Amino acid sequence: MRFHRLMRSAKQSSGLITIASAVAVGVDRRTLARLAQRGLLVRCSRGLYRPAGRALSARDRITAAAVATRGVVSYGSAALLWGFEGGDHDTAAPARLESAGSVPSSG
Numbered sequence: 001m002r003f004h005r006l007m008r009s010a011k012q013s014s015g016l017i018t019i020a021s022a023v024a025v026g027v028d029r030r031t032l033a034r035l036a037q038r039g040l041l042v043r044c045s046r047g048l049y050r051p052a053g054r055a056l057s058a059r060d061r062i063t064a065a066a067v068a069t070r071g072v073v074s075y076g077s078a079a080l081l082w083g084f085e086g087g088d089h090d091t092a093a094p095a096r097l098e099s100a101g102s103v104p105s106s107g
Contacts, residue, residue: 002026003035010051014063017041017049044068 005025010017022032032049035041041049045068050056056064062077073081 002031003040007051014060015050015054015056016044016060016064016067017051018067019047022049 002025006017006022006027009021009025013021017032019029019032022028027035032041036043036049039052042052043049044056044064048064048068050060050064059080062073062081065071066073
């Protein structure tokens with residue numbers, strides 16, 4: 001039952017699941033880890049998961065990089081998120097975290 005709520009929550013947030021969003025629907029960290037071990041979720045980075053079998057688009061990867069690093073989306077990446085096409089996609093992270101780097105454009 002909680003797994004279905006978790007999947008509904010993921011659909012509403014770019015297909016990504018944070019620990020906070022999981023806890024909000026009654027799924028704790030240990031359950032997330034078990035779901036990943038069973039192959040139902042894929043761990044993208046620390047505290048960030050996506051449903052298994054769901055490929056991430058460039059838009060999803062940019063969002064995941066920003067969420068994982070607590071960074072910001074700028075320049076070409078921001079343009080993509082706002083619906084503009086083309087260019088390279090970058091994210092910037094706070095100084096204490098490494099930059100997520102560039103994600104090549106798909107076009």
